[in-house]
Amino acid sequence: MTKIADKHPSGAPWRNFYGRFKGKTLRPSQEAYLDEDLAALSPGAIDWDINPERAPVDPEGVCAGKPLWLEIGFGGGEHLVHQAGQNPGTGIIGCEPFINGVAMLLGKVRKAGVDNLRIYPGDVRNLFDVLPDQSIEKAFLLYPDPWPKKRHHRRRFVTPEFLEPLHRVLKPGAEFRVATDISDYVRQTLVEVPKAGFDWLAEGPDDWRRPWDDWLSTRYEQKALREGRVPHYLTFRRR
Template identity: 75%
Template sequence: MTQSKSPTGAPWRNFYGRRHGKTLRSSQKGYLDEDLDKLSPGPVDWEVNPDRAPLDLAARFGAREIWLEIGFGGGEHMVHQAVQHPDAAIIGCEPFINGVAMLLGKIRAAGAKNVAVHPGDARDLFDVLPAASISRAFLLYPDPWPKKKHHRRRFVTPEHLEPLARVLKPGAEFRVATDIPDYVRQTLEQVPAHGFTWTAEGPTDWRAPWDDWLSTRYEQKALREGRVPHYLTFVRD
């Protein structure tokens, strides 16, 4: 059956969640106006790349290895990784424009030069990332969609994991952090079924954060509310 298309030629994809929140401050509007376009990873949107030509990552980032953060929230972890690992370049995806504005402010404050931002759906970016081009990916405290009938909206489903597996290099690391036990269950069921190996050898491997971890505001909220973080590491087969 032919997939339905929007007027731009893009496939119709259900999007769940918010794109806008509270009114942006004038400084945040300035970040979006002045910084967002120049931090693009390349032509992702269907209007400017209807043929879905692969991004030229070497032209954009040089010889750096490329990392990907899916849903960067307020951007604190992404900027931390960029500063700690200047030899890598990090692309962040986030459709929530308030989070994008927060990230741009943090990028300015840190002076990070090895970052790119896609203010939209990760699936659109997956369409134009070359195969086996990403060396590490992060999925940190994704929306849990706690109701059972909404579990199909979670990231750890075939609709997202199949293209993620395509763009990750063999041996690439995929990090998942969540405080929701049922999200852990679904992650451990679905991710290995789509070309990944869970690396844990004992409880410490999912109870202790990564050595270069920066606790996010979402994690701090979870800890205040008595929920236990889980840190899951997978490797692309």
């Protein structure tokens, strides 16, 4: 993709996006979820076509003043719904540009009946633009796109373009969890995340070999295990 201007017509930064927005044709039920449920679960006014002011998201208004967490790229949404159900006193924003995953999540939200999560169906960098400084208390990056070719490593989340705004929106002492089954992604994570202002909390091998106590294994993890790849669970704290 070629960058053709510095800014979107709305005034937002113009960014290249490498990935898919949509996959196979949605089922009628999934189309209904998107039409009927998504707008009510929006975290705020983040419509780049009609909102040139890019009004900041008010954390106090997202989930009734609850402490706020963020999951970046929630896939099918099983972990996001699990955390919302286990932590009713917390509000969680899930960010996912792949609309098929958003539709899957909405179906799970209906089934689980949770009401303390919000969904942004787009590039997390846009969400970072409108989140206030130090407004997020915990963040999750679970099985992100590995971009395995060396020339594509700059597209990974664990680069300054993503980590610097993440550091800005996290509160001091906030936890940042990363799960991946790709050994080179682990290497890059352990190099870049501390440079961005985070401390790795591992004290021994079990701290990255064993999942967190409140972990729910995702379909991406199950696929990795079937294919013989080893999951890594990395926990950082924002300085």
